[in-house]
Amino acid sequence: MRLAVRPVVLLFQVLLSRAVSSEDDIGSKIARGDHLLSTGQYQQAAEVYSSVIEYSPNQYIFYSKRATAYFSLGQHAMALNDFNRVLTLTAQSFTLAYIMKAQIHTKDGHFLKARGSLQHFIDIPRAESKHDIRVSQLLADISQGEILAKNIALQREYQLWDACLKSTEAALKISSHSIAFREARAECSIAAGDFSGAVTDLIHLTQFLPPSSSLHTRIFQIGFFFLSPSSADIYVLRQCLRFDPESKSCLSLFRLARDINNGFTRLEKLLYDEDWNGVIELLTGNEIYGGLMQEFDDAVDNHIHSGQTSSLDHDSPIAFSSLPSPRNISPRRQLLVRSLCRAYTNTNSWKMAHQWCVTLLAMDGCADDVDGLRGRDTRQQKEWDQIVGGRHPDYEVYSSRVDFDPYSTSQSPGWAPGQGATSYHEILGIDQNADYATIRKAFRNAALKAHPDKGGSESRMAAVNEAYEVLSQRNLRARFDWDDTEHHEYPNMAPYDGFLYAQARGGGVF
Template sequence: MRIPHTIFALSPLLVFLPSTHAHSDSGALYPPALPPLINRANTLLSLGQFNEAVKTYSEAIEQSPTDYLLYYKRGTSYFSLSRHSSALEDFTKVLSLTSNTFDGAHLMSAKIHARDGHWSEARKALDSHKHADTDKGVQDLRLDVDEGEKSEQQAKKEMQAQLWTACYESATRALRVGAYAVGVREMRSECALRAGDIESAVGDLSRLTHLRGSTTPSEHLTIFRLAYFFLPAPISASQNAALTALKQCLHLDPDSSLCLPAHRQLKALDRGFGKVEGMVGKGDWRGVLDFLLGKDRTGTGSSAFLKIFEDALGKHTASPTPSPSRTTTSTTTRSSPKPLPTSLLPALSPRLTTLLRYLCQSHTQLNLHKRGFPYCERLLSQDRSLLGDGPGEEMDVGDAGKAEYLLGMEEWEEAIRVLEGAWERGRGEDIKQRLQRAQRLLKQSRTKDYYKVLGVSRDADPKTIKKAL
């Protein structure tokens, strides 16, 4: 596929504009202070200091309000800042001052419309170019516009057919041309979400909060829900999409009834995760169980952090989802939180997986295998993509806990089967030792158990054994 460089580059016509800006006012003389101002603006533009260039060109325009080249150069500065509305105003002004004859303004207007996914407007601007049939830049951009529109239409058909992955790929092709096309990005975020690509969906939804002229608390809350409960914990504050979304929401509305409680909840949950991670780091396994399950170890009390997290997860994924065939992202209401797909189950939550790992691991470390077995089973039932299979990772932790439970039930062969699978997968030393122990226990179980034959317990005293004989 041809990469649409023409969308992102400044107009080649800038290269041919005179560096010693000739006055375009029908031969009128410049005010004395204007030439140095124009030279400074041109220098700022060439250095890529676009904000300063905009300010300086604006000062120059105040002194020479009919100079079309000043509007053109300020428009290119706005374009480089992705301030498309302001850039279009300047290029429209250029065309009005030149009786629609300045091709550079036509080409730059077409580029903006293409970036925004306004395919018809882009073609109209290209058709107005005097050399539309021969100019390579115009021809290349026209091909990009055709490809962008075709890909968008294809994505719409695939979305209607619930072909989520195909829809995502087609929308991606359209965005390579129309990177600022709000409707296309909305569609791609929806298809990514339905396809189970949470990271891509969050990325698009976050980008949309910048592309839209305004945002609502519900849009930020949707990003929080997806990022916090269905993405791995961030490794740095700059990558914390959940927290960033809520902060942006509270910046717009400090008293938001949606975002303020969610922000408090996020902070409380983060403190809980920090506390349990500290206990795990110190090997305080009893402390882990007390914190996650409560002092009574039932996991049902109001102070049990596992219950607190699962209640929050359930609350934020409980919204009913409308039929995908009736869903059109451009018309979906923005006043209420976006319904999440019913396919987003707890088994897909990385943070829940982390808590189950800690519970399984703690019970195993404390030889509480029977109590820990349900948590080890739940850990192993989490989505496979969340379970690391290296030494000491989630799969090993779950298999070790499960095997120890089976050994306690004297199911020797099943325990060995579990540990052999873990050994073949990760070759962890802990698994190796547990496997060797299980094999010894199996061998011992196959020798004749004289205590069982005599019908006495293994701790019977000599007198009881002699009597049984």
């Protein structure tokens, strides 16, 4: 009989020890979860509380703590589920849950739901509930958010984009997780020309919305065609293909971006080597390949000017047709146009240089572009040289003018008369033997200081531009060097002193 009782006692002791160790383990987990929550390690805290809830599924306090961790992580849907569970387990008596739900709904921009949760808290028969400072603050935020939502709707309707940006900025301070406000600001940013801000808001939307091919392609298209080159463009498409490997739109754009980026890599090398003929061949192509410029422009036409309206898979779509043409905005296209301008200028193809340099000067922010001005004015100066030499078709027209002087610099279309070569060098802060690279670098530094927006003046900026235009062109620089050296250094000499043949009546040497 004693032998039969002993195994039962042993089994009871084993079970008891396991229960004690299990309780010790749960206690340590609770302590660890509390520590993680108090130190801001919300993801780890949520995981620890989840394991505790598996052991004690009816303890509301653990749901409340996990909900707090989720709320801090921005996982509002999961936080709401836990707070609803808390109210169920406590028979609606845990009133703090109503305040937390109202805060979550306000952050999400769901003001009607926020008012409902707050009203539940106010209706509780306790004197302090109506005078809680959190209630008054939430009510003020909800009212302000509702007013801003109405203003934003009107501003979008009447296309008041700057006002819309201000309103959405204020609204997102109240409702940082609002999809509607975030999308509205993206639309207003696009219309106002702030493409970087639009991309930032659309990337935020990827955190709040389910995975969407249309959203990722939208981000890529704006970033690729309207912003400076960045590895983030390809990363967005990789993210798209990660959750949907069969996405045709993301796959086709990925291949397009890869091909165009490879072309830009080749262009960068050709520019570094100053292989101007290679640059022209790469950008303009041949009978088989239309060139990188044509490839980029075709991509713009196919993906920006399709005229189709696409949505973000929810109620308020942003139409691609509302995007402006990136032809005059795109930094990538600006690089292509500048490369053609420089290449044709350096190969003395003046007609093509003039065409592409004028195109460059017409692009956004390029009115004073150094390469564009040089290419445009060099062609004009070449034509003037031909007129002076009698080789231009309009020579008879010019030479018949009473005031025509073939040695005058003021009549040249590309001439910028100034103060002489010495003062031009002084304006740029270089010596008279400076090479083109030094002149170009000095011009940029001088332009930064002389620009009216940087503390300079229009006259100083004009002087810097004039100095660069003359010193960067060999023929103009040579004329001014001669003029300043011969005439200014020897003011009492005849123009051809030192050359005997020029003094002889017959033009001979003797």
